[in-house]
Amino acid sequence: MTKLQFPLDFVWGSATSSYQIEGAYDEDGKGESIWDIFSHTLGKINNNDTGDVACDHYHRYKEDIELMKEIGLDSYRFSISWPRILPNGKGEINQKGLNFYKELVDQLLEAGIEPVITLYHWDLPQALQEEGGWANRDTIKYFVKYAEVLFDELGAKVSQWITHNEPWVVSFLGYAEGEHAPGIKDRKQALQVAHNLLVSHGLVVKKFRELDLTGDIGITLNLTSVYSYSETDKDQEAAQLMEEYINGWFLDPVFKGSYPKKLAQIYENQFGKIDIQAGDMDLISQEIDFLGINYYSRALINYNPNSKFYGIESIKPAESDYTAMNWEIYPDGLYDLLTKLNQEYTNKPLYITENGAAFDDQIIAGQVNDQRRINYLKEHFKSVYRAIQDGVPVRGYYVWSLMDNFEWAYGYSKRFGLIYVDYNTQKRTLKDSAYWYQQVIEENSIGI
Numbered sequence: 001m002t003k004l005q006f007p008l009d010f011v012w013g014s015a016t017s018s019y020q021i022e023g024a025y026d027e028d029g030k031g032e033s034i035w036d037i038f039s040h041t042l043g044k045i046n047n048n049d050t051g052d053v054a055c056d057h058y059h060r061y062k063e064d065i066e067l068m069k070e071i072g073l074d075s076y077r078f079s080i081s082w083p084r085i086l087p088n089g090k091g092e093i094n095q096k097g098l099n100f101y102k103e104l105v106d107q108l109l110e111a112g113i114e115p116v117i118t119l120y121h122w123d124l125p126q127a128l129q130e131e132g133g134w135a136n137r138d139t140i141k142y143f144v145k146y147a148e149v150l151f152d153e154l155g156a157k158v159s160q161w162i163t164h165n166e167p168w169v170v171s172f173l174g175y176a177e178g179e180h181a182p183g184i185k186d187r188k189q190a191l192q193v194a195h196n197l198l199v200s201h202g203l204v205v206k207k208f209r210e211l212d213l214t215g216d217i218g219i220t221l222n223l224t225s226v227y228s229y230s231e232t233d234k235d236q237e238a239a240q241l242m243e244e245y246i247n248g249w250f251l252d253p254v255f256k257g258s259y260p261k262k263l264a265q266i267y268e269n270q271f272g273k274i275d276i277q278a279g280d281m282d283l284i285s286q287e288i289d290f291l292g293i294n295y296y297s298r299a300l301i302n303y304n305p306n307s308k309f310y311g312i313e314s315i316k317p318a319e320s321d322y323t324a325m326n327w328e329i330y331p332d333g334l335y336d337l338l339t340k341l342n343q344e345y346t347n348k349p350l351y352i353t354e355n356g357a358a359f360d361d362q363i364i365a366g367q368v369n370d371q372r373r374i375n376y377l378k379e380h381f382k383s384v385y386r387a388i389q390d391g392v393p394v395r396g397y398y399v400w401s402l403m404d405n406f407e408w409a410y411g412y413s414k415r416f417g418l419i420y421v422d423y424n425t426q427k428r429t430l431k432d433s434a435y436w437y438q439q440v441i442e443e444n445s446i447g448i
């Protein structure tokens with residue numbers, strides 16, 4: 001068996017987010033988030049599931065850290081619930097909420113696991129949504145203040161910070177498609193939200209620098225490798241527009257200081273100008289220390305004049321393999337994405353801040369044989385290895401997810417975890433993939 005040896009300092013981790021695992025949605029002074037409201041609205045979530053209890057991580061974090069140690073994680077990426085820190089999004093700090101995260105960080109460090117904090121993973125305080133949420137530019141200053149509270153409290157112990165997780169999803173599923181909280185269907189408002197999220201990213205990076213903190217700060221974007229279904233001009237134009245929509249809309253402002261021209265013109269013709277203030281683009285594109293990449297699949301695009309979105313249609317090849325999310329399994333897309341990012345956008349370190357798959361895991365006699373997840377991860381690790389060999393500065397990889405959890409609109413119907421969670425008993429069981437990952441981490445290599 002050939003072993004693909006990763007760099008000695010390569011970071012093997014796993015990721016979660018606050019609303020998806022913590023539960024304790026109304027405990028110890030936590031305020032409501034937009035996801036508490038959305039999940040409590042009948043019909044929004046599969047089976048009307050909510051994050052009220054989730055994986056009860058708020059009470060079981062010590063047990064969960066022991067499981068991270070058993071797997072051998074170098075690092076753990078998690079997000080902080082803004083309304084647990086500032087119940088109204090601004091104003092008085094909830095000390096019990098802050099204490100939870102201080103203890104979590106201390107316990108992780110004691111376990112030899114590097115904490116990576118995502119400041120915003122979608123759970124906006126409902127009180128701010130009632131003032132317009134991210135569509136209201138005032139939310140930006142409240143986000144900066146929230147970040148400053150955490151920098152002050154944890155900045156000396158946490159060396160890697162992520163401002164936003166997937167602002168594309170926040171903007172376009174939350175404010176255009178209405179599939180995510182706050183469930184708004186207004187594409188012009190979504191464009192303003194996208195811009196305000198980017199400005200908030202820039203101002204938090206600026207605050208981080210002003211505080212002269214020793215760590216690194218970056219942003220995590222959901223990125224997809226986009227391919228044209230054919231060589232025809234129409235298909236290639238449709239693919240290029242998809243590239244601007246799914247990747248460029250956030251990559252270009254952050255690394256080039258401007259929005260992708262073709263799509264920006266389409267939007268302006270359709271919706272008029274959004275509120276972009278003097279200095280915004282410079283703020284957004286100030287230097288960051290790394291880029292976080294959430295990669296799950298590719299997009300194979302052809303032109304369809306009947307498509308509801310600017311002639312863009314996604315093709316799903318019948319011969320491909322798919323996950324339980326009906327996402328095509330396409331590991332080469334990760335290699336293509338990493339090389340494209342390094343060639344066209346940045347020489348900064350890259351982290352795979354999320355990659356993983358949902359499969360219909362079954363627990364039988366206390367074991368979960370999730371060979372398909374092992375195969376999925378191995379193939380994507382190979383793509384990362386190839387990119388590193390080609391000189392792309394990929395520094396780490398976080399499997400999504402540490403444990404099965406609340407999968408947003410899908411509720412608990414999709415299992416992405418390395419750890420199986422029985423939601424009736426909260427019993428955790430390491431899946432075969434967790435034991436396989438344990439060996440990968442121990443050997444810092446994959447066998448092929």
Ligand SMILES: N#[N+]C[C@@H]1[C@@H](O)[C@H](O)[C@@H](O)[C@@H]2O[C@H]12
Nearest residue numbers: 017165166294354400407416
């Ligand atoms: N869906 N799906 C799985 C996973 C989701 O659970 C994460 O919260 C997001 O950051 C990203 O969408 C990816």
